[in-house]
Amino acid sequence: MPIDRKDWAQRFPEFLVEAQTLLAKSEECVSHLQLISNDKDAIDCMRGNLLKLSGRAEALALEAISEFSLHIYSLLDLSQPQVDLHEQALQALKQCFTLMAWQLELIDHKTGQLSLDGSEQAALLEAFAAEVGQNQVQPASKRLPLSTFSARQV
Template identity: 55%
Template sequence: MNDGNEWQLALPEFLHEAEKLLAKSEECLSHLHMIRNDSDAIDCMKISLIKLAEKADALALQAISEFSRHIQYLIANAENPLHLHDQALDALHDCLTLLAWQLELIDAKTGQLTLDETEQTTLIATVILQIPQKDFSTKPQQRMHHTS
């Protein structure tokens, strides 16, 4: 649980940084719609998602950090990350949109993020369908698939 005063000081800075990282990821996605094989755009998106996950970890925002890491992993583990088609890019865009929405749901006083993980799980499943993975046996441990 987050300490109230520290949390209230840290949250605005985190949200500002998170919005910048998500905007950077969105820029990369837009770029990939135009130039499919741009490895710099893919690397930039992966780095932005990892940074977001690390910053979320620092504030104990597990749902955001795990979701960011999972999206990054699916991009990194893609069989052919330089040939993502429109549906794959759209699925990634939906994930980024959900992340942005979740940032807005963080309680500024308590630092709690209460959410139903169903939408995260559904979006991850959609990304997996749209982006064939190299090897499913090496997926990161997922806490998203537990039922409450």
């Protein structure tokens, strides 16, 4: 269902504030993980923030942000035994968050357009995937877990 431009323009400022808050919390988790390696609670917090951000971005048809968030989310999957958030992995993750924050600032507030080629996102995702022991980046599922349905409401 297409988003009404007037509705989008009203909802975008709130989304932007929430997205920046979620990214800031995720960056705090990275700082925490630099002190306490592989802390499950910090990783779960980041995953929750990324999932919420993806859902909010999807609701506003901000596909590049939604998909980038989902890719990072899937790379932080703790069920994968090889995931190890050592210092280089955390630096790669931090670069992903920095790019996402920059991209949020570049979204046109009137049109919702984000002009970018996906090469920088892809390069950072590949670097992060390599650091956490995954040879290639799997496409993130567009379908969010059912348990997050309420988190997707905007």
